Amino acid sequence: MDNVQGSGGKIWFRMTALLLGFGLLVWLAFEDQNTFGVIVFSGAVCIWLAARILFIPPATRKQLLLRHTLIGSGVGLILAPLAIFLMALKTGIHGHGTPDFTVEQIQIVLSRTPYFVLSGSLLGLGSGLWRLARIDSSQKRG
Numbered sequence: 224m225d226n227v228q229g230s231g232g233k234i235w236f237r238m239t240a241l242l243l244g245f246g247l248l249v250w251l252a253f254e255d256q257n258t259f260g261v262i263v264f265s266g267a268v269c270i271w272l273a274a275r276i277l278f279i280p281p282a283t284r285k286q287l288l289l290r291h292t293l294i295g296s297g298v299g300l301i302l303a304p305l306a307i308f309l310m311a312l313k314t315g316i317h318g319h320g321t322p323d324f325t326v327e328q329i330q331i332v333l334s335r336t337p338y339f340v341l342s343g344s345l346l347g348l349g350s351g352l353w354r355l356a357r358i359d360s361s362q363k364r365g
Contacts, residue, residue, distance in 0.1 A: 236275055243267055251313055258306070258328050261313075262335075265306040269298035273347070280354070288351040295347020299340040306332050 243264075250260055273294050281287050310324045310332075317323055 236271070236278075239271055243271060247309075251316055254317070254323075256323050256328075258310075258324070258332055261306045261309050261324075262302075262332065264309060265302050268305060269302050269343075273298045273343075277350075284355055287355060288348065291347040291351030291354070292344050293347070295343040295345070295350070296340050297343070299343025300336070302339040302343070303332050303336040 246267075247264055250264060276294055277291065281290050307329055310329060314322045314324060
């Protein structure tokens, strides 16, 4: 059950991507100048990306933990640039005389990058440990 095979996993990823895309389109239409929504959408896209990459498990336990931790760090690293891209996209779509997000807001999002990387690596390590525990418990039962 840990390694999702067949079309069931693919459908889940596709439906989640469609839901994220729809939510993003709805969010882009609103006059929201808060960075919370940008960070939430960036985080959701990064989580989806990490889950998509981790779809196929590696061969050994050590590789699994290392892979989860590195991918968590990687998606934590791309969260802030993705958030800034979404800020620029929203500003460009709305086309106001003044941008939707200030320079200070962009700097605040960029300054959180170390926290995103640390959080991503800890979440990756935790999910890797959880996955190993599931594999161990399924082997004991079967």
